Amino acid sequence: MTDADLEDLLSRSPVLFHMAEAGSWPSIRDKGLLSTSALVDLYGITGVARDRIEAERRPGPVVLDHPAQGRVVIRDNAPxxxxxxxxxxxxxLPVEDWLRLLNGRVFFWLSRDRLGRLLGARLYREAAHDVLEVDAASLVAAHRARIELSPINSGVTDPFPAPRGPDTFRRIADYPYAEWQRKRGRNGEAAVELVVPGGVPDIADHIRRVVPMRGDREEGTLWERVASGRAGG
Incomplete structure (x- = not known):
């Protein structure tokens, strides 16, 4: 990906979206947006319990509680x-290794349409979520060397399982942006996910808004950045 390609991507996707469990914002604000693997490290989860979180399908959310760290909720990967x-x-590449690879990263949608599809999915449409709206240029400026891009939704297998593997995720410098533009057309999605291995400890520095949502309905604003600083919590 060239600098011109990256500029094009950021002009098309100035805001990134991350769907978190309802009530997660205070923990994310304080700890950063951490991957599942980083969270189980932080909470000292080992052995079989860790394998069930990292290397198996999670049909529902997993709650971690610690007297010093407090309570966090790890999302399901039910899709x-x-x-x-x-x-x-x-x-x-065994399924277990792929799941560990996914759990070592945090994911952002590059379009609100993708967020809407997830929020509207049967599994999630009636549930509440905290949606982070992230300034893409700010995040890339701070973490460009670590950021990866994916041309597919790596966390779903329906309606058909697109081929995937370790090279699904490419660093910005190595991502074949122009090739995917040619394949999908000028108005298509040359990249679907923006991914950060390990997580983003300083995510609060890059957030524009945090919005509680249920389906496609916004239910207020938990936090919003304003020109003079921060507001809303």
Whole structure:
């Protein structure tokens, strides 16, 4: 990806979106937006309990509680169909390793349309969520060397399991942006996900708004950046 490609991407996607569990914003503000693996590290989860979180499908959210760290909720990954996922991976990549790879990253949508599809999915449309709206240029300026891009929704297998593997995620410098533009057309999605391994400890510095949502309905504003500083909590 060239600098011109990156400029084009940021002009098309000035705001990134992350859907978090309802009530997660105070913890995210204080701890940063951490990957699942970073959270289980922080909470000292080991052995079988850790494998169930990192290397298996989570049909529901997982609550972690610690007297010093407080309470956090790890989201489910229910949209994954393990059987279909196995068919989408190369033969030398076990499903468990792919799940660990996903759990080592945090994910942002590059379009509000993608966010809307997730919020409107049958599994989530009646649930409440904290949606982070992130300034894309600010995040890229701070974390460009670590950021990766994906041309697919790496966390779903329906309606069909797009092929995927370790090279699904490419650093900005290595991402074939122009190639995906040619394949999908000028108005298509040359990238679908923006991904940060480990997480974004300073995520609060890059957020524009935090919005509680249920389906496609905004239910107020939890926090909003204003020109003179921060407001709303």
């Amino acid at each position: 994954l169909n393990i059987r279909k996922l196995g068919r989408a991976l190369p033969p030398d």
